[in-house]
Amino acid sequence: MKLLLDTHAFLWWIADDAHLPDSARTLLADDGNEVFLSVAVAWEILIKTALGRMSVSRSVESLIRDAVLDNQFLVLPIQLNHTLAVAELPPIHQDPFDRILVSQAICEELVIVTRDALIRDYGVPTAW
Numbered sequence: 001m002k003l004l005l006d007t008h009a010f011l012w013w014i015a016d017d018a019h020l021p022d023s024a025r026t027l028l029a030d031d032g033n034e035v036f037l038s039v040a041v042a043w044e045i046l047i048k049t050a051l052g053r054m055s056v057s058r059s060v061e062s063l064i065r066d067a068v069l070d071n072q073f074l075v076l077p078i079q080l081n082h083t084l085a086v087a088e089l090p091p092i093h094q095d096p097f098d099r100i101l102v103s104q105a106i107c108e109e110l111v112i113v114t115r116d117a118l119i120r121d122y123g124v125p126t127a128w
Contacts, residue, residue: 001033004105006114007041014067037073044097093118
């Protein structure tokens with residue numbers, strides 16, 4: 001299975017946070033699955049920490065770099081087709097980071113690991 005991490009799933013996975021359900025943990029720990037981290041997630045974390053709306057235990061740059069290496073996440077860049085496909089999405093979610101994740105999941109045929117009900121409303125495959 002090809003999985004795409006939503007921001008909260010990424011943060012809870014790397015922090016071993018109890019908010020991440022066992023079902024999601026099982027999927028992320030399965031070596032048979034490919035786990036993708038969108039650059040949109042890194043961008044969202046950087047922006048929110050810079051604005052003081054989120055805090056992390058060390059520099060965002062090292063946190064993300066180390067998490068990618070330690071977990072063998074595949075980095076998913078934002079491509080032009082991902083961006084253009086956002087225009088085709090209904091106006092369900094107002095968060096631009098979540099909208100690009102939905103678009104990437106559709107374009108790349110990925111399952112989004114998320115608890116966000118609005119993302120599920122797009123009809124994109126999700127896991128939680």
